[in-house]
Amino acid sequence: MKEKYIHILGIAIVALGLGFVVFLYWSQPKTLAEVATKSQVVLGTYEINRDEFTRGLALFRSEDFIGARAAFDRADPEKRDANTQFYTAYSYYRQGWGRLSKDDTLFKPGLEAVDRVMILDPNFRSTDETLTMKTPSELKYELEEGLKLTPDDFNPMKLTRERK
């Protein structure tokens, strides 16, 4: 091989190798599978697992929210898909909703998920006709209201409210 090409190859090896090391130390993957998904994110080829998403949606509609969230996590391990994160947030809302009280331990991660949706896609609007709330701002309002304790919470008329 001509020496000039050996030098160019050497520079390329160093640039790629050190780039890969910096990427690993920056992204902190925990397993080899995570290395692959994080690489996809960096390269812009990341896609959610459609089969897991469909499974999660079916579980969400059958009110198995814990199972649905597990499937959504498998479908979108990097939490970069607005639609999947919206369903995750919605599952926290529906599971934590109660006529008398709301479950703060479920509403808090729900709020985090809906914040992720707003960062990923500020103009997100769900196309699912079965959902009452279509936008993250509506969902966020409900989750925030659920976390607050106000005199309005003791209004007996609130017992007639329905889950959205």
Place this chain on the structure above:
Amino acid sequence: MRTASQEIIDVEIDEAESDLGPVRDVAIEKVQRPKTENQKPQLIYQLLPCLFILVTLLGGMRLGAADNAFIFLKPALICLVFASVLMILFFRSSLLKMDGWFSDRFSTLQNIANTAVLLTMFTASTQLFNSLLPEKGLPFWIVGFCFFWTLWNNLFADFDTKKLLRSLGALFGLAFAVKYLVLANLTATGDTSLLQRIFDNPAKEAFTWLLDLPRYSAGTGYIQFFAVAIYLIALFLTPSTTKK
């Protein structure tokens, strides 16, 4: 089947051909010279960066005690200082010759390629200190001080390449033994409850708490052993000059 007489004839032919020795030797030399000349650049610009990058990758890598998950630890600032001192030592002991790696007689491309190789050597050295220094607590300061003391003394000592390599081998070997044999054996591991661990092995739990030792999987020691070994091999393979 070849008979004995045929073999004798073959030997005679070989001897007759060997009379043409000088002509053939020149021919062979002409064929072989480019191959051997090409091996050195390939060693410097391909093999050495690969080895040093591998050490850079492995040096900060640990495995979690509970689930063997990867943990990538960024090097402390002191590791960069130690690596810089080590690079100065390499040049002082003629392991690397300045005019053999950077020269106006080289092409710009070669100077850039040489800089890239030395950059990987620096990052590997940094990560090696990251590997051998305990992560935190009292052991970090004690081992760090020992490293500093040794490097500082070496900086003013008369060294040749062999002596430096032997000294570094001993230094890194001892640091490896302290961290991954002595301190690792003092660290309580396992994902049982604190109370259970205290009952099982109170001394280990006390040392872990007193010395603020992090808990890693046993596999970490194996990874770091290979990181140290690869680094020393790469240093051994590094030529003092890139001149032909």
